[in-house]
Amino acid sequence: MRIPVPLNALRAFEAASRHLSIKGAAEELGVTPSAVSHQIRSLEDTLGVELLRRVGAGLQMTEAGRQLAPSLNQGFQRIAEGVAQMRDQRQSGPLRLNMLPAFATNWLSPRLHRYPFEREGFSLDISTTQDDVDLAAGAADAGIWYGTGQWPGLNAELLFEAQIDLYAKPGFATGSHAERVARIQSANLFISRHCLNWRQWLHNLPGGPVEPGMITTVDSGGLTLQAAADGVGVTIAVCELAHSAVRAERLESVFNNPVNDGAGFYLVYPDGLREDRRLELLRKWLHSQV
Template sequence: MRIPVPLNALRAFEAAARHLSIKEAALELAVTPSAVSHQLRTLEDMLGVTLLRRAGTGLELTPAGQRLAPGLHQGLTLIAEAVAGVREERREGPLRVNMLPTFATNWLSPRLSLYPFERRGFSLDISTTQEDVDLAAGVADAGIWYGGGQWPGLEADLLFEATIDLYGRPGFASGARRARIERVSRANLFVSRHCLTWRRWMDSLPGGPFEPAMVTRVDSGGLTLQAAADGAGVSIAVCELAESAVRLGRLESVFKHPVKAGVGFWLVYPKALSEDRRLDNLRGWLREQVGDGAGH
């Protein structure tokens, strides 16, 4: 259904008609009185009628305003009730959490057996994308994102600061240090485009920096770890995401030279969700896992 006038103008008129005050309508709508007046003029111009007029120190409805106000109030009330119902339903449903596939596979998945899914308020709906999604648009409720902690309009709680190191398949790190440097210098280095500080590691290596024979950039940190484990080359990767593969004997650090990445993993959410019980439950569990190291 197409409404032939701006919805904001209708909201401004409905609030002003209910309060019979521009100032009170502005306070309710969290805008300036001049903005309400502008919306009212726009509505009256589009309808070709006067809806409100001055009466002493206040306002009064014209006959046209009296005809419009009740139906408009009822309609906006129904919209508000419908939105509130959906919002309440979302609060009772699973918390929708978005994250990088690499984080989900290499950090979260090894710990999911410890997550209390059966407890009320702990239900999750997990999605993975290579890019941060628009939480304000309702694509997800919260995210576990990699970065510096600054996302406009969103709250961000640090889970852990990331470190990076160089990994290869078992046996790649054997031999003297100089031999390993020469071996790495002939290898294909796989790096994720999300790992923006990988050259920091190369420049900080004692005996370095070195230049690998080739650098292959991919869009997934998980692919860099898999390539290294399969013997396709070596990978500069986040240590906290590689720890599961190291523990399983699929990867090992070539030089055992972890370097701070300058970024971290954050629990990110809209401010309106800050008191949500489901978010608080997840945040508490994540912090327990971070505090326990590997979580096993």
């Protein structure tokens, strides 16, 4: 519904009607008294009626002003209550944290038994998406994202730089270096679209470069790790995400040749959360786990 008069003018009159003072309204709104007077005159001109009249040092509402004021008082009160409720939910509810599914499954999940959920301020609401969400629009409070640390309008704190390596099902990495290269040349290489420098890894492999028999690109790093563990193919993946599968002996490094991917995992958040206690508690815990 379109309001046919400027909202600032209605706000100025509503504040002045409660204070019956231009100065009091100006102090509440954080503007000058002349700005309040100008807005009220603009509203009166638009409506074609006088709303407030000076009486001595104060103000007195006209009949038209008395008719308009209650609706505005109620409307702005409801707006204030709605904003306060939203602010309280954002500041006191669980911290809504967004991340890649592969990070949640392969890095965060193995560590969650150490997370102090029972302590006040540590509640989390975790969501996973393949693409970054709009934190500024409130899709989440913060994120643990993979990239180079450049997200316009957001703060990004490096948790750890990522390395990548080639992984396969245990038993694949047998024989000489040349024999393993030959085996890769007939294998299906699964690659996540989030892995930035996998071609550079192939080209710079000592004794290489090596070209796989087939390349399959997917949107999930978790799927590439699972495909390799199932013996469907091999994968170049982030070492920190493959670590839990290596420890469980579901994967092994084919050449033990980790290299920097030129990216990392970052704690990302809007400036409005800079002083948020929940974010600070999460930050300290994350750094203790890196």
